[in-house]
Amino acid sequence: MARRIKTHHTMDVIKGNRPPNDLDKALEFDPVEVALIEGGIIFEGRIVHINDQNRWSLGVGDKHLPWVLFNNSDDLDVINDGGDPATEPDAWKASSPSGEMKAICVIGSEFEVTEFDTSRTYLANDPLTAPPSTGVGSTMLTTSGVLTNASVTYGGDCVVGIVTEARTPTSLKNSNFRPSLKFMGYFLPKL
Numbered sequence: 752m753a754r755r756i757k758t759h760h761t762m763d764v765i766k767g768n769r770p771p772n773d774l775d776k777a778l779e780f781d782p783v784e785v786a787l788i789e790g791g792i793i794f795e796g797r798i799v800h801i802n803d804q805n806r807w808s809l810g811v812g813d814k815h816l817p818w819v820l821f822n823n824s825d826d827l828d829v830i831n832d833g834g835d836p837a838t839e840p841d842a843w844k845a846s847s848p849s850g851e852m853k854a855i856c857v858i859g860s861e862f863e864v865t866e867f868d869t870s871r872t873y874l875a876n877d878p879l880t881a882p883p884s885t886g887v888g889s890t891m892l893t894t895s896g897v898l899t900n901a902s903v904t905y906g907g908d909c910v911v912g913i914v915t916e917a918r919t920p921t922s923l924k925n926s927n928f929r930p931s932l933k934f935m936g937y938f939l940p941k942l
Contacts, residue, residue, distance in 0.1 A: 762820065764861070776856075779807070867931075905939060
């Protein structure tokens with residue numbers, strides 16, 4: 752597996768409530784969904800919703816309240832596997848990570864994320880959605896919970912945000928030299 756740099760997948764709250772004053776929730780991710788994702792890693796900055804089992808699930812359907820992930824599923828504050836003490840002499844038991852991932856409610860804050868369809872052009876005030884989990888493997892990894900403005904209409908789709916700064920596929924990158932999209936969190940369910 753190729754090494755993954757922490758700054759390749761990020762989310763930043765530009766304006767609005769920031770930790771510790773944000774509206775956040777910590778839940779475990781749906782294990783069935785994680786098993787279907789290539790590499791089993793869910794990236795910070797993805798849009799998620801709470802499913803019927805009270806766990807995070809990628810993207811939104813017609814009426815799901817959108818949240819944006821605050822950390823990666825393999826971050827040390829989420830999962831911290833110290834090994835098996837029965838077979839490994841240097842193994843240790845993690846004391847605090849519970850497998851829960853924190854997400855921030857999108858309503859009322861402006862975000863900058865790397866998890867969006869970078870092949871598209873975005874204009875200020877374009878509505879955004881984030882497709883729910885579909886497919887398996889690399890398809891799920893590249894599309895589920897990723898922001899897009901492709902064919903999004905107010906009332907016709909669940910809108911999770913509105914673009915606040917125009918960008919094209921060749922636009923300048925963020926401070927980590929990664930393509931990023933700025934948007935104001937918003938929630939308008941499909942009518």
